[in-house]
Amino acid sequence: MAGRYKGLADFLARAGKALGPRPVGLIFVEDEVEVESTIDHLDALGFGALVLFTPPGLKLSPASEERIHHVAYDTRAEGALPRAVSAVIAAAPGIWLHYCYNAEYLFFPFCESRSIGEMLDFHGEDGREAMPTHVVDLYAADLDRHPGGVSRDSALLDRAGYFARPRTDPATGRPLERQSDIFGGLRWRFEEHVPAHRRRIDRIGLFRARRGLRLLDGYLMSDPEMNTCAGDRGNTLTAAICSFRAAKALRTNPASRLEIADFRWPMSEEFRGESQQLMDLGLMEPGTWF
Numbered sequence: 001m002a003g004r005y006k007g008l009a010d011f012l013a014r015a016g017k018a019l020g021p022r023p024v025g026l027i028f029v030e031d032e033v034e035v036e037s038t039i040d041h042l043d044a045l046g047f048g049a050l051v052l053f054t055p056p057g058l059k060l061s062p063a064s065e066e067r068i069h070h071v072a073y074d075t076r077a078e079g080a081l082p083r084a085v086s087a088v089i090a091a092a093p094g095i096w097l098h099y100c101y102n103a104e105y106l107f108f109p110f111c112e113s114r115s116i117g118e119m120l121d122f123h124g125e126d127g128r129e130a131m132p133t134h135v136v137d138l139y140a141a142d143l144d145r146h147p148g149g150v151s152r153d154s155a156l157l158d159r160a161g162y163f164a165r166p167r168t169d170p171a172t173g174r175p176l177e178r179q180s181d182i183f184g185g186l187r188w189r190f191e192e193h194v195p196a197h198r199r200r201i202d203r204i205g206l207f208r209a210r211r212g213l214r215l216l217d218g219y220l221m222s223d224p225e226m227n228t229c230a231g232d233r234g235n236t237l238t239a240a241i242c243s244f245r246a247a248k249a250l251r252t253n254p255a256s257r258l259e260i261a262d263f264r265w266p267m268s269e270e271f272r273g274e275s276q277q278l279m280d281l282g283l284m285e286p287g288t289w290f
Contacts, residue, residue: 004070008084011051011071012091018069019092022048023116023206025106026085026099027068028075029054033150033248034103036064041105043067046115047098053084082215089209096120098206099215103150103244106133106205109237109286111275122289123237124208130226133205133239134162134283137185138271139247139263149247149263155271156264157242158185159281162201167227178228186246186263193256194246205241237287240278242271 005011018024025047029035035058042050052060053073060070074080085099098106098116108119123131140146141154162184166175182202187194203219207226214222221227230236247263250256271277278284 002066002068002070005072007072008053008087011069012087015051015069015091018049018051019088020048020095022046023096023098023120024048024088024092025050026088026097027052027102028073028081028084028099029058029102030075030245031102031248032058033148034152034244036060037152038100038102038104039064039068042098042100045106045111046117048117051088053080079217082217085215086213089213089215090211092209093211095209096124096206097209100205100241101243101245103248104135105242105273106239107242107275107278107284108239109275109279109284109289119237119289120206126236126287128236129210129223130204130207130221131237131239132229133203133241134182135185135201135203135245136240136242136278136283137187137201137246138242138244139186141264141268141270143251143260143262147251149251150244155244156268157271158189158265158267159269160267161185161188162283176224176227178230179224180229186250189265190250190256190260193250193253193259203241206239237289238284240284242273242278 025042027038029052039050050067051069051071053071053075055075056072136157138155138157140149140151141156164180164182167179167181168174169176181200183199184201187199191199204221204227207221216222250260
């Protein structure tokens, strides 16, 4: 059952059956923007449990509180997300986990008619223990009406401007097999306002936990094979995390806020909130799942 926890250690000690057997969603709340819509979205996808990590003081509706495990946690501390996710991994071997921030929405192929459990069962049978996800930046169409950059009713995304570069081994400088760094969206178009280490939009956003596994900085796993974009049988399922996080950051930072009057450009397109749109744009693919 859902409940409140004083901190991460308290949650791990008392959560018990909350961590399985069905997929678990971990939501890290950085501000009060679209927290409940994030809960609603993951709940509709069929996650077995949702864990909300929040700073003190966040208030939710009773309906939302009934559906989540609410953990007090400093989500803005350095390394907060990978530290908490790695701790949950150690406590939940064998369980599929998804992590995201508030105002981020997971989509996978055919998610309107199929559950997260069905999709991950197929993905696991295909020999994969992790799934690459692309973070697709969403942004408000009118910043005068929505100065925070967030509007679910009039959200836009970029239909072009995405590209990949071979990921290299930091120790040797050589390309890593079947690994790529992906770029695009607001973090590409306004890269002068984004630190270099935050410009990538690829994230291992879904994976099966096992003992000894850790989530690293940069949203990669400690097992290199889990960071690959294809298995031995070729390209596999991928998913998308449609996110207002970059828009929020660019509108919060005083320097970028003053210099950016509009996020729109000729390649902007209305976000329809449909998996087919994301597949048509090449932002995720079904692999051999139909």
